[in-house]
Amino acid sequence: MGFLDNAINKTKEAVDAACKKTEEIIGEEKTQVDIIVLKTKCEKDYMKLGEIYYNILMSQGEIPAEEKALIDDIDQKKIEIAKLEKELEEKSK
Numbered sequence: 545m546g547f548l549d550n551a552i553n554k555t556k557e558a559v560d561a562a563c564k565k566t567e568e569i570i571g572e573e574k575t576q577v578d579i580i581v582l583k584t585k586c587e588k589d590y591m592k593l594g595e596i597y598y599n600i601l602m603s604q605g606e607i608p609a610e611e612k613a614l615i616d617d618i619d620q621k622k623i624e625i626a627k628l629e630k631e632l633e634e635k636s637k
Contacts, residue, residue, distance in 0.1 A: 598618065601615060602615070
């Protein structure tokens with residue numbers, strides 16, 4: 545039985561090592577997902593802050609040149625979005 549016991553012990557050790565490695569990989573993957581989630585939340589916060597700043601600038605009479613260029617770009621994109629949304633709506637009728 546020595547050979548069989550030895551084979552069983554080696555198999556158990558291999559399975560234990562594989563389980564440990566799998567747990568490590570899962571832990572690393574979870575950490576990577578947590579990082580992505582936090583980055584996404586930051587991006588959403590930046591967008592919200594940008595919208596607030598955009599609205600502040602739009603309510604002011606005089607807008608600095610750099611911000612004015614960005615606002616003009618945003619306004620153009622909004623027009624294009626509205627146009628594309630209207631096209632989609634018409635196609636779906």
